[in-house]
Amino acid sequence: MSGVYNFSAGPAMLPSQVMQRAQQEFLNWQDTGCSVMEMSHRSKEFIALAQKAESDLRQLMHIPDNYKVLFCHGGGRGQFSAVPLNLLPVGKKADYVVSGSWSKAAAEEARNFGDINTINVVEEKDGLIQVKNTEQWSLSEDAAYIHYCPNETVDGIEMFDIPNTNGVPLIADMSSTILSREIDVSQFAMIYAGAQKNIGPSGLTIVIIDEQLLGNARKETPCIMNYQLIADNDSMYNTPPTYAWYLAGLVFQWLNDQGGVSAIAKLNQQKARLIYQYVDQSTCYHNHIIDKNRSLMNIPFWLVDESLNEQFLAQAKAQGLVALKGHRSVGGMRASIYNAMPIEGVEKLVDFMKKFEQEVKR
Numbered sequence: 001m002s003g004v005y006n007f008s009a010g011p012a013m014l015p016s017q018v019m020q021r022a023q024q025e026f027l028n029w030q031d032t033g034c035s036v037m038e039m040s041h042r043s044k045e046f047i048a049l050a051q052k053a054e055s056d057l058r059q060l061m062h063i064p065d066n067y068k069v070l071f072c073h074g075g076g077r078g079q080f081s082a083v084p085l086n087l088l089p090v091g092k093k094a095d096y097v098v099s100g101s102w103s104k105a106a107a108e109e110a111r112n113f114g115d116i117n118t119i120n121v122v123e124e125k126d127g128l129i130q131v132k133n134t135e136q137w138s139l140s141e142d143a144a145y146i147h148y149c150p151n152e153t154v155d156g157i158e159m160f161d162i163p164n165t166n167g168v169p170l171i172a173d174m175s176s177t178i179l180s181r182e183i184d185v186s187q188f189a190m191i192y193a194g195a196q197k198n199i200g201p202s203g204l205t206i207v208i209i210d211e212q213l214l215g216n217a218r219k220e221t222p223c224i225m226n227y228q229l230i231a232d233n234d235s236m237y238n239t240p241p242t243y244a245w246y247l248a249g250l251v252f253q254w255l256n257d258q259g260g261v262s263a264i265a266k267l268n269q270q271k272a273r274l275i276y277q278y279v280d281q282s283t284c285y286h287n288h289i290i291d292k293n294r295s296l297m298n299i300p301f302w303l304v305d306e307s308l309n310e311q312f313l314a315q316a317k318a319q320g321l322v323a324l325k326g327h328r329s330v331g332g333m334r335a336s337i338y339n340a341m342p343i344e345g346v347e348k349l350v351d352f353m354k355k356f357e358q359e360v361k362r
């Protein structure tokens with residue numbers, strides 16, 4: 001809005017139309033004379049807002065009726081604990097597919113609660129990083145559930161095929177891919193996502209869960225993590241993150257106005273292609289991930305001459321292209337291009353990368 005394109009991985013930019021609407025309504029929401037953040041979550045106005053947000057999300061993702069949608073606290077990491085507490089009975093084991101840093105962190109946290117079988121699915125072949133075909137994943141048949149992360153935010157690795165689990169409940173951390181492309185919710189027992197990548201501000205976490213899985217939480221599960229309790233109370237057992245819920249609702253409306261998930265998915269393809277195509281033909285930048293596993297949302301790239309990193313970032317910033325520094329664990333650069341990033345922002349980034357390349361070659 002201030003002429004800056006923000007490539008942050010999360011919390012990430014929100015659609016400018018949403019931010020403007022929130023600003024207009026900030027002090028006086030729907031003629032109540034109050035800000036929505038000052039209102040009781042039990043007021044009829046807020047409950048109507050909450051229900052509308054849920055039904056818009058259900059429509060956007062075609063969520064079947066036998067799934068509950070929960071609006072929770074605690075972020076992605078909160079779910080790293082909530083999932084085993086609710087779904088891993090004492091003495092049973094769970095499979096954790098490891099494809100990058102977030103799925104690894106989820107497995108590490110789950111180990112506090114039970115027997116965790118990790119399955120590494122990333123390999124290097126002919127100098128390229130790729131994910132093994134899902135048929136080659138050695139999944140257990142007796143696991144309580146299988147957990148994986150379809151889009152690894154830090155590593156820029158995405159899996160577009162959904163594994164066949166032979167009936168074992170499949171759980172996906174979709175924090176950085178939810179709503180970016182169409183998915184068949186019915187293939188998952190549970191999907192969760194922290195809001196701060198593709199939904200709204202931080203502080204809100206969406207859980208979409210098959211009703212059949214409810215009611216099995218361990219006795220010691222904290223009440224604010226107990227899916228059954230949250231579902232029975234329409235996500236209002238404790239005070240939900242009301243302002244984040246409101247903003248998420250505005251983002252869902254915005255997404256519907258853009259033509260829904262199928263329309264934004266096409267745009268996301270175009271945006272990602274612009275960067276990958278340029279990087280692939282360049283001698284100044286590289287990305288070593290195989291085409292079929294390249295993330296549409298988080299695009300890491302490295303300068304061949306790493307000594308130019310600081311110069312690249314400083315010049316990008318001067319052009320209004322911010323938050324391009326890669327995650328500290330992998331270095332290099334990362335352009336996160338969630339739904340809210342307009343294609344103009346991506347075009348401006350690629351133009352800048354070209355100019356930078358020409359300059360350093362001179």
Ligand SMILES: *Cc1c(COP(=O)(O)O)cnc(C)c1O
Nearest residue numbers: 075076077078102153175176194
């Ligand atoms: C950002 C992210 C998380 C962590 O979210 P927090 O809200 O910081 O706990 C977990 N998983 C994925 C895939 C993420 O992108």
